[in-house]
Amino acid sequence: MSFEVDIGYASARGPREDNEDFAAVVRPAPHDEARGLIAAVADGVSSGGQGRLAAQTTVMSLVQDFHGVPETWDTTVALDRLISAQNAWLAGHNRRRSGEGTAMCTLTALVLRGHSYTLAHVGDTRAWLLRGGECIQLSQDHSFDHPDLRHALSRAIGLDDHVRVDYSQGELHRGDVFVLTTDGVHGVLRRRELAARAREGSAQAASEALVEAALKAGSRDNATALVIRVAGLAAGRLEDLLLRGRQLPVPPKLRVGDLLDGYVITAMLADNGVHRLYQARSVATQALVAIKALHEARASDPQERAMLAHEAWLGSRVARDGQAGLVRVHELEDPSAFYVVYDWHSGQTLEQLIEDGRRLDVSEVVDAGRAVLKPLGRLHRQGVIHRDIKPANLHRGDDGQWRLLDLGVAVSGREPEAARSLHAGTPSYINPEQWQPDDPVRADAGSDLYALGVTLYQALTGRLPYGEIEPYQLARFRRDPRAPSQVRPDVPIWLDHVLLKAVARDPKLRFETAEEFALALERGASRPLPAHGSTPLVARDPAVLWKIALVVSLLFNALLIVWLLFLPR
CATH class of the missing domain: 3.30.200.20 (Phosphorylase Kinase; domain 1)
Known part of the structure; x- marks a missing residue:
């Protein structure tokens, strides 16, 4: 999908001496559509001719600085910080020049990002959404609810040291039309006429029609209209x-x-x-x-x-x-x-192939490993950990291509906290260091590679290298897995070395990257890996020395008791 919008803008001073309205739109760069489009309209409210200054500086500071904020900021956070900074500057300006008039303005800002819109609003400028046959007013005026004070604002940029901004968000649809107007337009045009004019011709023609209709209807203020028509949506964001x-x-x-x-x-x-x-x-x-x-x-x-x-x-x-x-x-x-x-891809998962009694050739298992390591490496390079590699999530389509399924428990750095803290995966395919009771580690790229090693071992031999594992059951890891060739004689020795390295109990002995794992499978017998030696008993069971010492102590004490009670002195 591509982000396509048609934008029109028109403004007239009307019967006033000066035009104190100001509006601007900044599109995202083609390579940076995720930043979104920002549009803003402001109506200067002043004495001493300072309204134009307030409107222009407020709009320009907002639209120019919006694309410079960190990408990690939420849209409302970015808008709030930029608007608050401008409000503080204007309030300070008014205090310093208290005898020369005040500079204040209303503000309505619209951000279109991905498949959603965000609106920020202060004052009595307005935002409208034309969708289908409806014309929806998205903003509410901040003016006093009294006939004699209907033009007096209760909120404005620069009025106080702190400004309270209204925010609203909604889903963006192709075909939506947004209209931002000052009170010189919506103050004299009825909603039905405003909607009809906004749909005329191009966006530019529509904005000009709105301003012209407002002046003909007797508007006594500056008249400004900004029309944005959404023709295409950018890729969806999280x-x-x-x-x-x-x-x-x-x-x-x-x-x-x-x-x-x-x-x-x-x-x-x-x-x-x-x-x-x-x-x-x-x-x-x-x-x-x-x-x-x-x-x-x-x-x-x-x-x-x-x-x-x-x-x-x-x-x-x-x-x-x-x-x-x-x-x-x-x-x-x-x-x-x-x-x-x-x-949809027709075919079967590796789990279904195993359950159906299908005996995969050694070459098929090697090809599956090499094929799955490519997307797995791509995930890791993008900072994504799958966390649930197992036979049920490896799928071979009818086209012969292997695919990796189910990103439901994957982590990317932007997942919900509940997903991040979840001990995800199937126990028998989870690397043993995640089960350490005293200092468990979180899943990482190495966890996925270990799980793939277990999966390929099972595809060849029909059994798991350490047997069925229950959560926090470390006793299973106190023996080394059998070489696949001992279970299935047609497995070459070089593949023994690759798989035993992949499922080694010590993480330092395993593959570090998907590319290293794939290269070992690709080279095969031409450049075999060295044999994986048996793990020392102390490494497999750190408490073994204490157990031996306990047994020796018990035997010694038993002999001592026998000597004291039964042997002559």
Whole structure:
């Protein structure tokens, strides 16, 4: 998706001597669409001709500095800090020049980012949203509720040392039209006429029509209109999906034949009490897709909603077109419910192949490892840890391509706190240092590589290197795994060395990167890895010396008792 907008601006001083309105729009750079577009309109309120100064400096400082704030700042945080700084400067300016008139202004600012809009508002300028056949006023005037004081402002930029700003956010749709006006326009035009003029011709023609209509209707103030028409949306951001996850309902339980936003359900694939997975067909393209939605029992859980939104955002970020090995997430426009849509790939998971008794050739297992390590390495380079590598999440399509599934518990640095603190994964595939009771470590890239080593070992031998592991059960790791060739004689020795290195109990002996692991599989017998020696007993069980000492002490004491009680002195 690309971010496409049509922008129009018109302003006239009307019967006033000076035009104290000011407006501006700054688009994001083509390579930085995630920063968003910012537009602002201000109406100067002054004595001594200072209104133009207040309006111009407020708008320009906001739109010029907005794209310079750290990317980690939320939109409302960025707007609040910039507006507060400008308000403090204007308030100080007014105190220093108290005898020369005051400089104040109203302000309405609009930010379009990803699939959402954010509005900041102070005073009696207004923001309107034209969607479908409706004209919605997004802002509320900050003026005194009295006939004689209807033009007196209760809030303005520069009025006090601290300003209270109204913020609102909403979902952005293709076809939306935003109109920012000063009171010289909306003070004389009825809502219906304003909406009709805003839809005329291009955005520029619409803004000029609004100002011209206001002057003809007898406006006695400066008249300014800024029109923004949204023709295309930028790629969705995590914040957009989190907002959608909070606002939309989860789909009810769907049956075969039910319709969901242009998708016809063709099969129920899974229901684990937390999520439901469906196969569906797009009405528009006839292509099969997979739909993942929350179970209604978890519909009110904000953490589950946030985790599914993070999964959707992560999938769209790391599985774009042309990036093999990952399943692409579809961008949804105006969904009626909260769910995620994936590409559909026919085939079987590695777990299904194992359960069906399918004996994979050694070359097939090696090819699977090499294929999965490519997307896994790409995830790691982007700071993403999968945390749930196992046979059920390795899928071989009918096209012969291996793909990595399920980013539901992956961490990226922007996941919800509940996901970050979750001890995620399947115990038998989790590296032993995560089970240390005294000082457990968090999952990292090495954890994924260990889990893949366990998965490939199981695919070859039909068994796990350390057996079934229960949480915090370290006793299983006190023996070294058998070489795969001892279980399956057709496994070459060089592959023994690779897999035993991948699942070594000591993390220092394992592969450090996905690229190193893939290179070892690619080189094979041409440049084999050195043999992995057996782990010393002390390393496998640090308490073994104490156990030996205890046994020796017990034997010594037993002999001493026998000598004292039964042997002649």
